[in-house]
Amino acid sequence: VEDYRELVEGIPAILYIDRPDDLSTNFYTSPQAEALLGYTQEEWGSDQDLWLRIIHTDDVDAVRAENERCNVDGEPFHAEYRIIAADGRIVWIRDDALLVRDEQGEPRYWRGIMLDVSAEKEAEEKLRWSLDVLRRTIQQRRELAQKVETAQEEERRQIAADIHDDSIQVMSAVDLRLALLAERPETITTEALAEVRSTVRDSIERLRSLVFELRPAALDREGLVVAIDQYLSYAAKETGWSYEVIDELTREPDPELRVSLYRIVQEAVANARKHAGASRVSVRVMTAGDGVTVVVTDDGTGFDTGRVDTPEPGHLGLATMIERAELIGGWCRLSSAADAGTTVECWLPSDAAGG
Template identity: 30%
Template structure:
């Protein structure tokens, strides 16, 4: 095939067919040629080629996925966009069966449609559906499927156009969900609006379009009477201008006004307006709260506060408020100002740490307990006066709200004068005890000892058998001497403690040695680091606790050796009285008076009491207390 230029310069396509003609002997004679004009055929082929190129470009560059599938279900052709939709690379998709992309739920329906198209019952179809992409990913597409026929009408292949609509479906679902939520919200609003205590009125352009039951009951109207009315009718004339201005300015700040009931009664209300979408419109939703009860309570509270202020200011007790967090003094009555000598301005610049004459740790610990329990009695404490002196007070504290914050109300009863009187009385008692001790020692005890010695002389010089009555008298006198010495020790306990605790214990141990009459050895061991001096009460109670333990040993233990030991174990001070006596079963033994007394004394000092004993293994009594608490008394 080649081209020729015809007359006029027209290009003509020809197909030249030549045949070599030979004679009978096979010799070549000549060429016989026939030329065919194929110009029109070439033009048709060129147009088809350009059409094919245009189709191929459209196929490959289309913004939608396009596939050709053979009648046997095998891929014939697919473009890059379809590969993007299903997530496969071109070479990967070729190895994947067409049917693997079909959702199992759609398989039978899609197969039936293919059969119907081949049967001529269905020319094409379009639907939105889910297909299975790479990795099992579900992809929403809008699919259009057609069957392509040849010139004779025979089906050749299926062609499908797939548009990914995932974002659109997501937007539609979101829109539907939003619409459902909006509908549910409106329904909930209607239900709640009917149930809430607040009155709710819906208005548009100032006209009432709906209201809840609380509002109609609050104002005394039927709902039908309110619909269509100007919302301003619910306020007295003198307040309408202000309310109308707020409505026109679309002011949504809460404010107080007056409401007007159907019977003409005016009452205080709080109005809280806002603008909301409602059934496709923008309306004004107004909450109305009846303030009648609140105003009554506010007035009652104002009167109560005035009464409280009068009572607090005139009270003789020291009363003040403290912020629980900052510990700052918030308010105080005149009694506290007079007691401590500060002005009101000075006191409000101070914290609780400036007033309470105790360490910060104990103050914080008490505050924590107060806030946890709600109220607490702290017993006796000391407050600092402006002049540096200390005031003795009995303190009770309650947790209270104050301006929306947590605070403490402290009531401190000044017992300084009482404490001074108690100290004076104690001094008088101590002087009297010392006087009695001297008289008992110098007079009574000496007389008894002299009588005992006379009896002992009579027993020695007697020639006959010992007189049992005389021996009984001697024993009785010995017991009297021991008892009087114990009483004298008790009366002089404070005096000996003023010298030192060790001195007092040595006297106590010496007394018990004499009372033991050699039945057992008695040992006193005091470690060097044990406090040598203790506050009066602590020293007295500790000495009496040891005395109780030694009395029990003398009366019950039948011991050969007794040890009294005082020492320190870390932050604890301890006192141990142990013996090697007969011991007893602590579970079977009843709660003896001696043990109860020792336990009570230990608890009063803030310590712990332990008793260990077993038959034949002796007895060990141990009292322990934090050193810091012991030295403070």
């Protein structure tokens, strides 16, 4: 008997024997119940309502129903539920019991075992949370890919329209002008040739601007800061604002990271151009930890940050850039107030994927 007691009390679980009634009146509960739940053997034996009373309120109805069902049909009892321990802790229990019958087949008692499965439940919850995060991340990436594709298609459409409405029209006009001059050589004058050359130079300049908008050569040849400086210089010609670029990089970012940072600055500047009133724009680029931070500030009139979801044609927009930064492990903060300008601050990790 003593050996059996030592065996029972050495198992890392609560063993019990209950009557086959609605309260599961307790005959015996092993001493592990006190170590696990804080209730003594005496409490289990003297307080017949204890078991149902300490079950979590969200679980007690289902457990009671399972207990009543098993008492009626004699099927094995199985339930997973939460118990409120004596110290207030919530402990997940897996409870299994078998009905023992006498020689006449009449129910004698339930013999059961309670296991602490709190760690298992915590792991399951973490797994569910991770899967939920993964599902949401996949959905966000799909939505982002759709936005990028839409923006790229709009950009292609805009490029085609610009080339057709500008460069092709200009070249057609030049071709017509040259044809007329060829038909009437006597009309070829210095002024006429100068007019044609001026038209061609203007068209070349507009094509250069278009190529610059797509991807400046300086981004690959001279680095991020030079490319940003050139872009601000280009934007300043249209807006008339002054600008500065503050270089606090300790090393040049990798090509993919360079592109992502440049696009963020490009969208922030496009946003400043869209919401008029700025006379000065500042861009600060700095190495920060295992990544790079860019801060774009303007002194404009500010705007409603809820409107960042309406990008200009051919642009991803700040909202999408913020999403992309977060998806590759970075972050973006946007602040703006009436007559207080706008600040866009983004950090991207060095191992971020470009795009």
